[in-house]
Amino acid sequence: MANDAQLPGNDDGPDEETYYIGGSVILNYRKENGRTYHRLSDGSYHVPNDEQEQDRLDFAHHLWKLTYDGKLCNCPKLYGAKRVLDVGTGTGIWALAYADEHPGAFVLGVDLSPIQPEFVPPNCHFEVDDIEKEWIWLEAFDFIFSRSMNACFKSRTDFVIQAFKNLEPGGYLEMQDNGFPLLCTDGTMPEDSLIYKWSQLLVESTGLIGQPLDDAPKFKQMLEDAGFEDVHERKEIWPIGPWPEEGTKEHELGMWCQSITMESLEALSLALFTRVLGWSRARTLVFCAGAREELKQQNIHAYFDVYAVWGRKPAERGSA
Template sequence: MTKQQQDEPPILPEEAVADDSASIGGSSTSESQASLRSSILDYRRENGRTYHRMSDGKYAFPNDAREQERLDTVNYVWMLTLDGDFCLCPKNDISAKRVLDIGTGTGVWALDYADAHPETSVQGVDLSPIQSTYVPPNCYFEVDDLEKEWTWSTPFDFIFCRDMNGSFADWEGVIAQAYKNLEPGGYLEIQDSIWPPVCDDGTLKEDSALYKWSHLLIEACDIIGRPINQTNKRPAMMEAAGFEEIKTTRVRFPISPWPKDQKLKEVGTANQVQLVHGLEALTLGLFTRVLDWTKEEAMVMCLEVRKDLKNLKIHAYWNGYVVYGRKPLSSEDK
């Protein structure tokens, strides 16, 4: 158990439990833009799932309807965890002028923030054009590769990033680009979980399917250079980039509704739903491409992990971190 885990009380279980981007939603008569849109929408198919085409292979998880539903459930898990807040930095209550949501996914966070802050311009960016085309007038979506140079000409005053663990090979570079594209006094906030899941009472055994699966995912992500177990290093990365007033909040995501605490029970219920229904999305690409498993072997592993996720006697949870920092009011871009 880490010192940070020791500093907080354990979760108690219930007693006796059994810009150069392709714009989405816009219209264009340009043949080149039409060709680009067609190529982006030509998803790659693998193991019965679809994956992004732009910068093919960078993102290991699918983008199909089942995954979109899971991503929306993950957003709900975060909203429960943060008591309905969009973020923990001051831009939750004080409207930003220009917001950038990097790795927007289905765009649900960007859409909700835009609805709540109609005076704010909200821009979401992702490798996949899976966002709704029915958007408020102050919300826009683009398809772009955020690991390439950012080309926006006007700075933002709030950049938001959630659940991009395993997506970037160079987090320091992404954070540096965020710093460069913020106006002085602007905020960057990163919300993410850290792997593997942990346990305070020994009920997550090393021979359990959940334990083995999570460590295999860590191994696969390490092999492709996109680690999922370094979320706690983000504050140091932000400090190195030049951010100040960096604040870190730890949150916890139970794997199921096993906690006694009512809020954590609700979080665990929603988290169990997205995990049970999203196991193949998290597993198939990495296990078959990187670890050389067959699809059948990966599906058997998912079956065993699903049993653990439904076992309320396993009191496991993921730690999550919300980290935000401010670009100095007087600063020179690094």
């Protein structure tokens, strides 16, 4: 595990902020480039965990729900799940919503950072853990959910295999993520566009560290290769601006995606560009400011592909 001296770009120095749960230290938050990052499995996740980022995650939850017409998931476990695992729960907003809608289900949210609410429903629980390490839960789940986990895995395939092993027969895995880089079909996003370069640099930097940002189109094949059956893929788009026709769902999605993308520019870039690409904090901020100005102009008709993929673990032989 790299220490402070091994992670370049820490312009603000190796400041730490210690957090306690149950009287014991669980991690020292890293303060870097004016943002705060997790300390558990240090350096494995390159997005901040501070209040600004928590607000962004909660806004993104609304975008996801809008994408899927208010539904928390697409698989049959929209109803009837009993034991649910939310991988990379973040602020816990999805887990709390699912627990609220399904009082008969037990929902466990897991994340590297303890940024979830202290007071939660009795059927919802949060744990601080690294999902890339061996899973040691003794009881299987009947629904495992993963959303917005781009660039969080050294091997998404290994995660899918772990999920398969920890599902009960007939249980479901659903993964939701947007694709990278940005796409455009009408020629309004030239290759020298800063927002396009931003998305390409994210793909490049995450590729260099072996945590790919662009594997969402492979989700369906991953589930099938792991042994899931009845695998489905639902593909949508997120316009990064309100350029679609007014009054349409796409127009509303574009307004939300534009706002969230503006907040994402620095959040997704600061650690990756300084640690991996060797940029300074100042260069990164200037670049992000330029990309933000492009987004405000609304003349670039770019979009993200968005994927939801789900599949069922086969029932045991001889079962009904």
